[in-house]
Amino acid sequence: MATNRYQESARLLDRAKQVLASGVSSEFRKYNHPHAIFYTHGKGSRIYDVDGNEYLDFTLSQGPLIVGHSHPAVLGAIQEYATQGQLFAGQHLKEIELAEKLHQLIPSAKLMRFCLDGSEAVQTAFRVARAKTGKPKFLRFEGHYHGWLDNVAWGISTPSVDALGSREHPNAYPWSDGLSAHSREEFIILPWNDIELVRQTVAENHAELAAIITEPVMCNSGCIAPQAGFLEGLRELCDTYGIALIFDEVITGFRLGLGGAQQYYGITPDLSIFAKAIASGYPISAIVGKREWMEEIETARVIHAGTMNAGNATVAAALATIGVLEQDPDAYNRMFRLGRKLMQGLQEAAEKTGQPLLVQGLGPMFNTSFTRLEQVRDYRDTLSNDKAKLNTFIAGLHDRGVRVIGRGLWYISAVHTDEEIEQAIAVATEVLSLM
Numbered sequence: 501m502a503t504n505r506y507q508e509s510a511r512l513l514d515r516a517k518q519v520l521a522s523g524v525s526s527e528f529r530k531y532n533h534p535h536a537i538f539y540t541h542g543k544g545s546r547i548y549d550v551d552g553n554e555y556l557d558f559t560l561s562q563g564p565l566i567v568g569h570s571h572p573a574v575l576g577a578i579q580e581y582a583t584q585g586q587l588f589a590g591q592h593l594k595e596i597e598l599a600e601k602l603h604q605l606i607p608s609a610k611l612m613r614f615c616l617d618g619s620e621a622v623q624t625a626f627r628v629a630r631a632k633t634g635k636p637k638f639l640r641f642e643g644h645y646h647g648w649l650d651n652v653a654w655g656i657s658t659p660s661v662d663a664l665g666s667r668e669h670p671n672a673y674p675w676s677d678g679l680s681a682h683s684r685e686e687f688i689i690l691p692w693n694d695i696e697l698v699r700q701t702v703a704e705n706h707a708e709l710a711a712i713i714t715e716p717v718m719c720n721s722g723c724i725a726p727q728a729g730f731l732e733g734l735r736e737l738c739d740t741y742g743i744a745l746i747f748d749e750v751i752t753g754f755r756l757g758l759g760g761a762q763q764y765y766g767i768t769p770d771l772s773i774f775a776k777a778i779a780s781g782y783p784i785s786a787i788v789g790k791r792e793w794m795e796e797i798e799t800a801r802v803i804h805a806g807t808m809n810a811g812n813a814t815v816a817a818a819l820a821t822i823g824v825l826e827q828d829p830d831a832y833n834r835m836f837r838l839g840r841k842l843m844q845g846l847q848e849a850a851e852k853t854g855q856p857l858l859v860q861g862l863g864p865m866f867n868t869s870f871t872r873l874e875q876v877r878d879y880r881d882t883l884s885n886d887k888a889k890l891n892t893f894i895a896g897l898h899d900r901g902v903r904v905i906g907r908g909l910w911y912i913s914a915v916h917t918d919e920e921i922e923q924a925i926a927v928a929t930e931v932l933s934l935m
């Protein structure tokens with residue numbers, strides 16, 4: 501495929517590199533194909549770049565665009581509310597309405613605070629857990645992404661399985677230079693989905709554990725569902741030892757349903773984090789939780805602040821996004837059905853073309869990887885994936901107008917259609933047959 505398909509993006513990237521570090525505003529945006537791409541606009545399930553290429557978009561901007569690009573109800577609500585001001589350094593009516601809505605929808609959301617993004621809401625949850633329990637550490641899992649700040653920037657990027665060490669006492673590999681040396685002392689890390697190992701570790705270390713944090717579905721590495729009994733086991737351990745169970749629902753929130761993974765799996769965490777799909781791409785996140793935990797913030801024993809929190813446009817975007825999903829009673833059924841149809845189509849295409857493609861996930865989000873394993877159970881399994889092959893697959897899709905997150909993650913929106921799913925399967929079949 502001709503590389504000049506991206507020539508205007510390449511030209512703009514050269515220009516951007518003069519003033520933006522490596523030409524982008526987030527590390528992940530570098531890893532597009534064949535380099536960072538500049539876009540002009542998005543509409544529904546489609547996004548358009550500066551070279552005039554159109555893409556069927558399964559990245560949904562890394563998850564937030566659950567009702568697609570430029571949904572008129574979302575843009576209309578923002579326009580209307582933003583004419584009354586941007587940010588008041590004070591409260592406004594729609595902020596209560598949004599909190600009341602989350603309270604009604606999310607099982608654990610008895611009390612909440614709004615922040616700007618997932619990373620800072622995760623840190624707020626740690627602070628609450630430490631304050632209430634008086635204990636210093638949290639337990640987290642290999643391959644789970646909880647943002648880019650120091651104490652969670654470990655164990656998500658590893659050169660090889662060997663570098664991880666034993667399952668019982670893993671080495672957490674740093675994702676970045678410049679992390680605070682103390683940040684490694686803040687957590688214990690384990691492979692995910694192994695409740696016996698967690699049980700043993702918590703029994704030995706509970707005196708210093710304030711929290712266990714988990715993505716309820718390990719979306720960021722392989723899109724792995726929890727094994728039967730795993731989340732229940734975490735809940736039980738946290739109850740036994742006075743530890744906060746934190747669900748990081750930054751991806752699963754509003755994606756598995758309006759009540760998130762906690763409703764889907766019927767497990768109520770003490771604290772949880774919602775971001776991404778809550779507001780169609782506007783910067784808002786929420787730390788929500790049971791009253792007895794969130795009281796730490798209510799009483800100001802724990803300080804939470806932020807100049808830009810809950811601005812008019814972001815709150816209006818969140819309310820409108822939830823409104824669109826609520827007014828479409830078939831939205832979640834459709835996202836599950838279309839996602840599963842696409843998963844099945846991709847798996848069949850792989851079988852037809854003899855490619856070792858593994859398609860794993862729940863439907864509204866799923867992952868594609870190249871591996872001979874029948875199932876990927878944890879982060880260690882994902883390290884044996886053939887990344888070069890995945891890159892060829894993703895690049896082939898992109899060159900043919902199907903945009904997927906580079907690490908193989910696909911998101912389905914409420915505006916994708918059956919025809920588009922069939923189109924994606926046809927394109928993927930062609931790409932796989934050429935590989």
Ligand SMILES: Cc1ncc(COP(=O)(O)O)c(C=O)c1O
Pocket residue numbers: 562616617618619620622645646647648715720748749750751775776
């Ligand atoms: C599960 C999870 N937690 C936290 C974050 C961090 O959120 P943000 O990028 O909004 O800071 C992400 C981002 O992808 C995520 O997937």
